Amino acid sequence: MGLGGTEGDEAELERGLGGAELLRHAVGSLLSNYGWYILLGCVVIYVIVQKISQSLAARRGGRAGAVDAADIEPDLVVRRQEALAAARLRMQEELNAQAERYKEKQRQLEEEKRRQKIAMWESMQEGKSYKGNLKLSQQEVEPGASTSAAVPKSKPNKKPLRGGGYNPLSGEGGGTCSWRPGRRGPSAGG
Numbered sequence: 001m002g003l004g005g006t007e008g009d010e011a012e013l014e015r016g017l018g019g020a021e022l023l024r025h026a027v028g029s030l031l032s033n034y035g036w037y038i039l040l041g042c043v044v045i046y047v048i049v050q051k052i053s054q055s056l057a058a059r060r061g062g063r064a065g066a067v068d069a070a071d072i073e074p075d076l077v078v079r080r081q082e083a084l085a086a087a088r089l090r091m092q093e094e095l096n097a098q099a100e101r102y103k104e105k106q107r108q109l110e111e112e113k114r115r116q117k118i119a120m121w122e123s124m125q126e127g128k129s130y131k132g133n134l135k136l137s138q139q140e141v142e143p144g145a146s147t148s149a150a151v152p153k154s155k156p157n158k159k160p161l162r163g164g165g166y167n168p169l170s171g172e173g174g175g176t177c178s179w180r181p182g183r184r185g186p187s188a189g190g
Contacts, residue, residue, distance in 0.1 A: 031038070123129070
């Protein structure tokens with residue numbers, strides 16, 4: 001029985017060694033074929049895990065830091081909020097003042113247009129040219145607005161460059177050159 005028992009143990013041992021040998025061969029083959037890819041994948045996973053852990057730690061630290069700063073210096077926070085509110089109020093007041101100036105300017109322009117329309121209507125009722133009155137009223141307004149306004153100069157009568165009846169296409173009065181239309185008919189090329 002001793003011999004039979006040892007033979008069975010040896011067979012199991014050989015099968016076990018065969019399984020270990022088979023496992024070692026399979027792992028070696030896998031590493032030889034895909035080893036670099038496995039190594040690269042492990043490095044990438046490690047880097048991603050490190051980045052995620054750093055970002056989570058930063059978020060936790062940022063929230064805690066903000067809460068701690070508010071607890072430590074509440075007067076500073078209150079002063080900042082008051083300064084911000086005061087700046088907003090100043091900006092709003094400036095905007096309101098600009099809007100008022102714009103409305104006033106628009107109202108003055110509308111009033112001036114209304115006056116001009118009234119003057120034009122009155123001059124048309126009298127049978128006069130409204131354009132002449134319009135120019136006169138503008139000239140009256142300008143000297144009152146500025147004392148150093150220049151008097152508009154009248155243009156001197158200039159001699160025209162060519163005679164009044166000159167037409168370059170007519171062939172008259174132009175000299176030796178004249179334009180003549182081309183021949184009608186089919187072209188001679190071909």
